[in-house]
Amino acid sequence: MLRHLFTLIWNRKRANLLLISEIFFSFVVLFGVGAVLITTAKNYLAPHGFNYEQVWRLHVRAxxxxxxxxxxxxxxxxxxxxxxxxxxxxxxxxxxxxxxxxxxxxxxxxxxxxxxxxxxxxxxxxxxxxxxxxxxxxxxxxxxxxxxxxxxxxxxxxxxxxxxxxxxxxxxxxxxxxxxxxxxxxxxxxxxxxxxxxxxxxxxxxxxxxxxxxxxxxxxxxxxxxxxxxxxxxxxxxxxxxxxxxxxxxxxxWTTEVRVMNDDRLHRRMYTLVPVVGLSIIGLFLIINVALGLFGVLWYNISQRRAEIGLRRAMGATGAGIGWQFLGEMMVVTTFGVVLGILLAVQFPLLNAFDLPVQPYLLAIAAAAGAVYGITALCAWQPSRLAAAIQPAVALREE
Structure with a gap:
């Protein structure tokens, strides 16, 4: 079955190469966003090492x-x-x-x-x-x-x-x-x-x-x-x-300015959150665009392959089998893009980039891969159902 999927993908290599490129760049961006968010969350959960509650700071000036x-x-x-x-x-x-x-x-x-x-x-x-x-x-x-x-x-x-x-x-x-x-x-x-x-x-x-x-x-x-x-x-x-x-x-x-340290902390938190929230919005926008793109490409592929689907159904393939075939093709194409993305992402911990520990990078790789597979499967599910519902007589008659 897997060999057959590779054959189908190779026969449509030009179209699939564009999908692999899109998935690769999506993985890279999700990896970067994930590394930032995971590092930020890890730091937030770590102890400060001191107690800022009930502490004021005085700035005394002559x-x-x-x-x-x-x-x-x-x-x-x-x-x-x-x-x-x-x-x-x-x-x-x-x-x-x-x-x-x-x-x-x-x-x-x-x-x-x-x-x-x-x-x-x-x-x-x-x-x-x-x-x-x-x-x-x-x-x-x-x-x-x-x-x-x-x-x-x-x-x-x-x-x-x-x-x-x-x-x-x-x-x-x-x-x-x-x-x-x-x-x-x-x-x-x-x-x-x-x-x-x-x-x-x-x-x-x-x-x-x-x-x-x-x-x-x-x-x-x-x-x-x-x-x-x-x-x-x-x-x-x-x-x-x-x-x-x-x-x-x-x-x-002499004059003095009295500030509550917890107020300073909240002000600094808001200042730090602005770029993190902006990066998250960019990542979410990317996910939506990738999902819409994949959904449209798969829908177009099904409309172009109605004759192939009808012939397979006429030869005895079940609707579920056709659906799993399309889903399997998409997962194999996704794997190519993810593997290329992982090969790039593992260079960051190997080169000790940005002075970060290895753990956030590994978690970001896993999160990005899971997100890409999840998005791909979700986008391929409805078009695969449409392919499974095509009747052989209708598809062959149209041809």
């Missing part, structure tokens, strides 16, 4: 042309922390979670090079504020004040890239291109390891990260400061107003 001494800033933080409803307060850098602000670099350790890594500044209360669980070691503490190297906490994925399966605590690494005469602040001492974190958006993959300890009570004069505040459940506008008044009460020239 007056125009002025700077805020660190001692005064620390005093403001103590006053904010003392407000009823405030649990913890942490000073950090401007690349707080879910904002369009990044700071990244590359690090090196004994010839090993890290991937591009997010770099955060953090004080001793950052882990408590963000509720980041530690896998190894500890977070920063006052005992680090006398350290000869800058204490850092790294994420598990950065640990793996620099230290592999060996120990990480107590190890010292540097920038990828270290200074020939390094300073103590350019040599980083690992004090702890946390879970991988996703601070860009709900749909982003974990990025290797490092948190550099902000030295307490330094003499730096800052123009702006970014503060994370964990508040009690139910805190709202009243507490936000108290925080703003507390900050402004230091010099009457």
């Amino acid at each position: 007056g125009q042309g002025q700077k805020m001494p660190r001692a005064e800033l620390d005093d403001v933080l103590r006053q904010v922390k003392a407000l009823p409803g405030v649990r913890t307060v942490a000073l950090t850098s401007g690349n707080v979670p879910f904002v369009f602000n990044t700071n990244n670099s590359v690090f090196g350790y004994k010839g090993k090079k890290s991937p591009v890594t997010n770099v955060y500044d953090a004080d001793d209360h950052y882990a408590e504020t963000m509720q980041m669980p530690l896998r190894e070691g500890r977070w920063f503490q006052s005992a680090d004040d006398g350290s000869n190297h800058r204490p850092v906490v790294i994420s598990q994925d950065l640990r793996q890239s620099l230290f592999g399966n060996g120990p990480a605590l107590g190890k010292i690494f540097t920038w990828d291109t270290p200074d020939p005469n390094p300073k103590a602040q350019d040599e980083f001492l690992v004090t702890g390891v946390v879970d991988p974190v996703r601070m860009e958006s709900d749909f982003s993959a974990p990025i290797p990260s490092v948190w550099l300890r902000l030295l307490p009570y330094d003499t730096t004069h800052w123009e702006t400061a970014n503060v994370l505040v964990r508040v009690a459940p139910g805190a709202g506008g009243v507490l936000q107003e108290k925080i703003a008044r507390t900050v402004a009460g230091v010099t009457r020239q």
Whole structure:
């Protein structure tokens, strides 16, 4: 039977070649859309590595042309922390979670090079504020004040890239291109390891990260400061107003913007969803066009082969047999297109394209193949029924 189907397909090779090409390109597009959607869904279901609920961020600015001494800033933080409803307060850098602000670099350790890594500044209360669980070691503490190297906490994925399966605590690494005469602040001492974190958006993959300890009570004069505040459940506008008044009460020239981190997350989610939704619409439009095209081609093939169908029925072929023949032909043609598409798609995981793991690619290949076969079978079903219903006398009389 299969040999007979191949013969029929070969006899109509010119028309079938166009079908195979259409199926091939449909598979490739569905594979690309599937890879994006599967990766996005996988990232969405992964944990963030921290707790953004009940966290606010403060952007504190000094007056125009002025700077805020660190001692005064620390005093403001103590006053904010003392407000009823405030649990913890942490000073950090401007690349707080879910904002369009990044700071990244590359690090090196004994010839090993890290991937591009997010770099955060953090004080001793950052882990408590963000509720980041530690896998190894500890977070920063006052005992680090006398350290000869800058204490850092790294994420598990950065640990793996620099230290592999060996120990990480107590190890010292540097920038990828270290200074020939390094300073103590350019040599980083690992004090702890946390879970991988996703601070860009709900749909982003974990990025290797490092948190550099902000030295307490330094003499730096800052123009702006970014503060994370964990508040009690139910805190709202009243507490936000108290925080703003507390900050402004230091010099009457400082201002602060209070933002809820969960609002930032939802805003970033909508921004990230726009291209994903657009790609999904394009994929759906493609599926509809492919389905209509296949349906029309099969319908036309049946009208052109009525004599062949009538002759087969006159020779004893059943209606079900004719229907299965047309469906089988379409499945064989689909297989040619899918195999060509798979040969192209497997190059992506083999070449480690776009730095994605193998699993999303394999799932996208399976999903694209299943979708193409499903669409083809659905489009071939009704024309196959029409072919099965043709009576031999009617078909031969028309000829």
